[in-house]
Amino acid sequence: MTRLHLSTFALTALLALGAHAETLRVAIGTQDTTINTATGGALIRELKLLEKYLPHDGKYAGVTYDVQWKNFTSGAPITNEMVAGKLDFGSMADFPGVNNIVATTKAGKPSIFINVLSGSVRGSGNGIVVPTDSPVQSLADLKGKTISVPFASTAHGMLLRAVAAQGWDPDKDVNIITQAPEVAGPALQARKIEAHADFVPFAELFPYRGFARKIYDGAQANAPTLHGTLVEKAYAERYPEVVVAYLRAVIEANRLIDAEPEKYSELIAKVTGVEPEVDYLFHGPLGLQTRDLTWKPEYRKAVQTSFDTLKLLNRTDGHFDANAVIDDRYVRAAFKADNLDYEAALRNYAQLPLKANDATTGKAIAQFERVAQIWVRGEPKVRNYASPEAAFEALAKLARENKPVRAFYVQDRDSGIKLLGDQAWFARDKQGRLSAFLLKQQAQAWADKHGAQVVDFAGARQPAPLAAR
Structure with a gap:
């Protein structure tokens, strides 16, 4: 992608806004309990970061912004709202994101992926849990067992790849049923299912709450996964400065939580009900996932793989080119506006670093594999x-x-x-x-x-x- 030249959009935006003052909607769908998306939703909303960056000069002089935040527990209802024209932005993972693009395109309102919020090039974030006292120690022990998963989620894709890696037939060797996490939690406790596969943060949250044990991490499948932001393509082309403003707010949210992960994990907990100790597991240094806004090749591949897997499931058809629905011009423009080097970030695969001294000796920690x-x-x-x-x-x-x-x-x-x-x-x-x-x-x-x-x-x-x- 070439760098975004905002001036190329000036005429269409000016015509859209008109010569008189106007109210401009900025409607954002979030998944607060999917805590790795916090820097694209909950933190921006609670700290009012978006308002700091929304433009008020030039063609936006006199514009009144109607900022709307709507929270959902999964990506599917965000897609429904975008198809209905009720949302302009939405945060979700690779699998539901592809479903979003397919559905909005069929509705004549195609969306595009504009940035990554958090992910893992190896697949961490998705996982499989079993009851705490289950004899199961690994996926291999689940042959012939019932595993629930939210269908068409990124965890569903992870589970199917994991089953295939075992050489199993997903229709014969395991009983895969659909269950949302709020249903799966009680089902695990009541021993109605042998295992549950899910996305962020449930493979960590359920064990933290004491009734489940994690026996598989998505990293074992070595399949990249991400959560990112989508926006209606026409909206982005009409109001590119607003899209860049949102992404600058994301950048600031990342900067804040990098500096004080404990403080903002507490804030995320107040908003989501997910314990701060679990929030820190994702957002603290050396965390389970990497907060990374750039479109690394592995994340582009994850989007394409999501479509290919959905096609195998007969849940979609036709042709899909991930690079055609990923538009990095806006995030590049946001980096440039904040004097950040996008290309350097694109090459950086490191976790959020730990810069700390040993609490006992006071010496700087230099090796991190046994931290x-x-x-x-x-x-x-x-x-x-x-x-x-x-x-x-x-x-x-x-x-x-x-x-x-x-x-x-x-x-x-x-x-x-x-x-x-x-x-x-x-x-x-x-x-x-x-x-x-x-x-x-x-x-x-x-x-x-x-x-x-x-x-x-x-x-x-x-x-x-x-x-x-």
């Missing part, structure tokens, strides 16, 4: 530790001091994603050093290779044997 973190109740900032064993020593001290812990985080040694520590498996080597893993078999494979011992969270909390010190 652990503790969020102590009553403390505004998360404590950082260079290793899990240092963090476990701190946990023991906190217990002696009767200081409750809100959350304990570790980094998966294989994938680098942030995990809830009490859900993780650990491998303890002969020197007593701990490495964390999402799955028991991952920990066992690493332990076999390095002469280590596999322990669960309770075992990891116990001091290492003297021979291992």
